[in-house]
Amino acid sequence: MKRILNTLICGLAVFTVCNVPALAQKKNSAVKKTAATTVKKNNDALIPNDPNVKIGKLANGLTYYIRKNGEPKNRAELYLATRIGSLMEEDDQQGLAHFTEHMAFNGTKDFPKNDIINYLQKAGVRFGADLNAYTGFEQTVYQLPIPTDSAQVFKTGFKILANWAGKVVMEGEEIDKERGVIIEEDRQRGKNAQERMSKQLLPLLLKGSRYENRLPIGKIDILKSFTHDRIRSFYSDWYRPNLQAVIAVGDFDVNEVEQLIKTNFSGLTNPANPRPRLNYDLPDNKEPLVKVITDPEQPYDVAMIMYKLRGQVTKTTAGFKKRLMYGMINSMLGARFTEILQKENAPFIFAQSSFGAYQGGLVSGMNAFQTVVAAKSGDQLEKAFAGAIAENERMSRFGFVQSELDVAKKNILAGNEKQYKEKDKTASSNFVQQYLNNFLKGSVIPSIDYTYTETQKAVADITLSEINSLVKTLTPKENQIIIVQAPEKDKASLPTETQLIAAVKNAGTGITAYVDNSLNKPLLEKKPTAGKVITERKIDAVGVTELTLSNGIKVLLKPTDFKNDQIIFSSFSKGGISTANDEDLESAQMASLIAQSGVGEFNPTQLSKLLAGNTGRAGAYIDDLYQGFSGSSSPKDVETAFQMIYAYATNPRKDAEIFNKNISDYKVVLGNKNANPNSVFSDTVQAVLSSYNKRAMPTNLEDLDKVSLEKAFNFYKDRFADASEQTFVIVGAFDINTIKPFIETYIASLPALNKKQDFIDRGIRAPKGKISKTVYKGLEDKAAVELYLHGDYTFNADNNIQLDALKGALEIKILERLREKESGVYSPQVGLSLEKYPAGHYYFNISFSCAPANVEKLIAAALDEVSKIKTNGASSDDITKFKSEEQRQLELNLRNNNYWLGYLSSRLKNGEDLDQVLSEKQRLNNVTIESTKASAQKYLNDENYIRLVLLPQQK
Known part of the structure; x- marks a missing residue:
């Protein structure tokens, strides 16, 4: 089915904070050491390294x-x-x-x-x-x-x-x-x-x-x-x-x-005359550096300004505090841009400003404050650019307001609390990055305990005046770089270098101070009338308790100790977009925008402010075959998450401004996407795999013209009007008796009409037979290949593991042949998709990019490997690798909340036994050379073979 595109603006370089500079205290030998200066020095102490990491050095x-x-x-x-x-x-x-x-x-x-x-x-x-x-x-x-x-x-x-x-x-x-x-x-x-x-x-x-x-x-x-x-x-x-x-x-x-x-x-040695490892820097530029670049395949009109700022590695408490302040500035400014982007009169379709490492940390010791903006067209880019710069100027001239800072502080403290509670459950990979930064960049390694205490202290100490003083340093007159990236077709309408510089200088004209639009109301006006748990069943094999609620909803609870401060959940019931009639299809496919518009009186910005410092979150979704809810929370905030479920189900927000702005922006995305060869090829793949079924074709501009807010809103309400067949899966750090009252209050109270619902099989199928299609698009010497072997399928655990093994063995052989032997590709992929509903089907997919001259040779090589595995089955070595990797991944998965949430939900959707995972090892043992040979002969047949190739446009 079609999906609403995420507006991914190509060419936007938006980076997060890496090493935030710590400005050293200036020494003044003429000043005596008074009590005040001693306190100041003590407040800027060096951050100690975590004693739990052993750091040493060999003689070499x-x-x-x-x-x-x-x-x-x-x-x-x-x-x-x-x-x-x-x-x-x-x-x-x-x-x-x-x-x-x-x-x-x-x-x-x-x-x-x-x-x-x-x-x-x-x-x-x-x-x-x-x-x-x-x-x-x-x-x-x-x-x-x-x-x-x-x-x-x-x-x-x-x-x-x-x-x-x-x-x-x-x-x-x-x-x-x-x-x-x-x-x-x-x-x-x-x-x-x-x-x-x-x-x-x-x-x-x-x-x-x-x-x-x-x-x-x-x-x-x-x-x-x-x-x-x-x-x-x-x-x-x-x-x-x-x-x-x-x-x-x-x-x-x-x-x-x-x-x-x-x-x-210890036996490794250094050269007798080692070459010196030099450090390099970027020079300053007094005047703005400006570049306007166009390209026929660039899909969006994008402008960017960067202010290069010298940085230092954070090593002291003062630097630690400043790093938090930069994080708060990014958060508050980001919230302002998000708020603007929800308005129909927003001058841009995307905009963001943030402080961080220059070019993502590629250049040591260099940071940047950067603003990126995308416009609807070339002739609107100057206005969009000026509008984004005006927000920087508004921040610099008037600063932030206390309520914004309060929100930022609450969110930082909530994250800090969560990290601290999980300190004994922190993944090893998280520590590795700290040690890499210490070795490569010289940054310190504070312990989780130190970080927690220092964050609590620094956040309490940070004042609005300090924040508003710091923001004035982010947009200096020197070290500016201004860039435009735009489609070739818009070249004549783009702003000139002179106009871009003028836009930066004049951006503050007529601006006024920011006004906070927070709503001081509860999420729910009153608690709903609670329902009841009417039955309770233990499924001891997998540590699950199943509740049946008075409104018909099933809730599966799996308490775990994998995380100390994490509860995650999702739900589903049958129906989804498949229930929409053809006349309302386009509106139904946009119904998810209702869930993105906030709830009740709260637009998304107001909702975000209301929930500052609260980890409870939930949202609604509607996909092809199902609708439901998903979310997460710390144990202390689970009531809030469940309140959001109730709000999204019973009080969705019908916001014409947000809805129309999303549709308008989406039109820009669709209007430009055919400039990108990969986008055109992806649309072709989608169309061919669905046999050009209208309900599964890529969305086009004509589709958007048919979208109605009223129909989308009504479809959303209809999908959530009857929750009686919803099934919830809740996994994480909770006590069943403690969470039950919240379930009864907010889930057992969801509306129930007790109708029998199902999804509708709309006949979307891959084409039978041999299909070949070549797309000619793109300027470069580059090709993309997608090969599909597919067919009808009986979906069950025994078949699934055999196909997984076949996929794993084929993946190894395709890599060895196409990359190692032919030297013709970098990272070929072998994919496997197994579907039970609406009809059982399997897809094997071999994909790679390569030189156009090598397409036929490499396709032949790939199919040759398919033929070999059909003749011989997987090799003993490849089966050993598959079994070992599967077993190792299973060991990790069984200690992972997200795995259990997905596993339980999938078993329930497919009507399978919940204890299936317990027999996984036996099914692995059933994978043999002969079983993979049999599977290959049955499923890797070329009766249903789709060959799709992207080649450069013909000259």
Whole structure:
């Protein structure tokens, strides 16, 4: 079915805060040390590192961080961090830092060829999803999540890290094979409007710095032609222990891990004459740097201004406080923009201002305050840009009001409280990032206890006047960069560089102070008349209690101890958009906008302010086959979440302004989307897979013209008028007897008409037979391929596991063939979709991007692998990998609230036994070479084969 598009504005670079600067106290030797100055210094103390992390250094200079942490159990996060990136490359080595990262997986002293990947997959570690690495300007980081309940596997993990650190062999044959893979990575991620515009933007954004000429992907001509000695030289020069750190966090013995690090890494040596690792900077610019860029495939008219600001790593309590203040400013300003975006007369379709790390932290020591805006058209961009800048000026000139600050403070304190309550359930991966930042950037490592106490103290201490003084520093007259990215067709109507500069200078003309529109009313005017729990049944096998309520609703409760402060829930009943008649279909598909318009008297902004500091949230949804509710809460706020369920069901908000603004913005999205080749191809895939059924076709502008607020609102009300067949699943940290009264008050009181409801099978099916379609769209030398093998299917647990195994084995073979052997793709994907309703069907999907010249060869190679698995079944090794990965993931899932919420909901929707998961191991044991061969012959047939290809437009 069609979906409302999320307005994802291409080319918008909106970043969160990374290292917020801590401004050092100025020293004045002429001032005596009075009591007041002593107190001031004490208030700006250094932040201590968390005592729970053991930090050490080997004699060769390698740093290590070790922390014992029990979440998840029997798992560890092992990382090798290196202060080595593309900035270290010579002119003829551009791209070789990233290339070196690839080579670490293609053969080391102790693990020839692909042995690292093969070994770890057999241990249950997934390549890509778990085992991975990345390269930036100044760092290369390798990540290895690994089980700890196998002593041998765990010990081998450190051996692997050491091999990456100093034992990569760089065989010439492997280097040459990898060239094509990296070129395809560049093609997959780039060869589009964004990359073309970036090539024009980066000389501006990184003007006058080494960053400008050291993009991590490098230069294609160098990647194709560099001699083997150049990458070997890069590795020997820079992969050295005094630039490396090992990070180990997990369920293990700290002393044992320290010894493993010493054993594996002490033998690594530094070069006799090490090359100096230099630090680089961005120069200032006194006058604004301005660039207007257009491209035929750019879908939106976007303008941006950045104010470059020098930054320092947060190391003191004063810096900690300032970081919180910047977070509050972002939150308050973001709320103002959200409020404007709900108005029909908003001058833009998207706008945001925020303070954060410059270009997402790519440039050390540089922050930015940046504003991004998207307009409906080129001739409205100047007005939209000025409107967004005016909000910055309103903030700077008049500041925020106390009620806004109160909301921001409440939300920070609520998040701080939640983090503190979960301190013994914090995932190991969360700690890793702290230690990476410490090693790579020099940031401190405060403990959760320290962070909690200092946040409480700092939030209480922050005043409105301090906030309003700080905002005045965000928009300096110097270090401005102004950028426009727009469709080629709008070139003539875009503002000039002079007009853009003038818009910034004149943005404050006629502005007035912000007026808060909060509503001081309760969410519900009165409590509903409570219903009752009429039956209660225990399902001990999976730790579930089922309640039947007086209005017919079923509630499944699964209390867990996986998190201390988390309750999550969702519900469903049959019907959804399938019940809409053809005449009202377009309006019904927009009924979810009703749920996005607030509840009762509260618009979304007012509702957000009302719930400041409260973690209870809920919302309503309507999809193809179901309607229901979902939400989350801390235990203390669960009543609020349940109140929201009741409000969304019984008192939806009919807000013409918000609804019409959404439809208007959506029209802009649809009007521009055909400029993007991937969007056109995606629409084609959707249309073909649904056999061009009107109810499943992509939404177009004509569809939106048929949308009626009245019909959408009425459809929403109709879907929630009868809750008697709703089934709720609630999982998390709650006591059943404590939560029951809230269930009776807010869920058992939902309206019930006791009608029998069902979804309607509208006959949306994939086409039978062999279908081939080629789309010609796009300027670059880039192709995309989607292959589908599909058919009717009997949906059950036994069949599902066999198809999962087949998919896992085929995924391995497609990767080995298309990437490793053919060197023709970067990351091919094998997908599997299994449907029970409205009709049983399966889809195997093989997808990849590649050079247009290689499309036929690679499709033939992919189908050859399909043919081989039909003839031989999956290999014994691949079955071992599948079983190990499945078992390891199941171990993690069984300790995860989100897994149980999805699992229980799915079993209920499909009418399956809730204890199905308990027999998963037996079903895994039933996967054999012969079973996969039988499944492949049955399901990987070409009777129903869809081939879809995107090629560049023909010239």
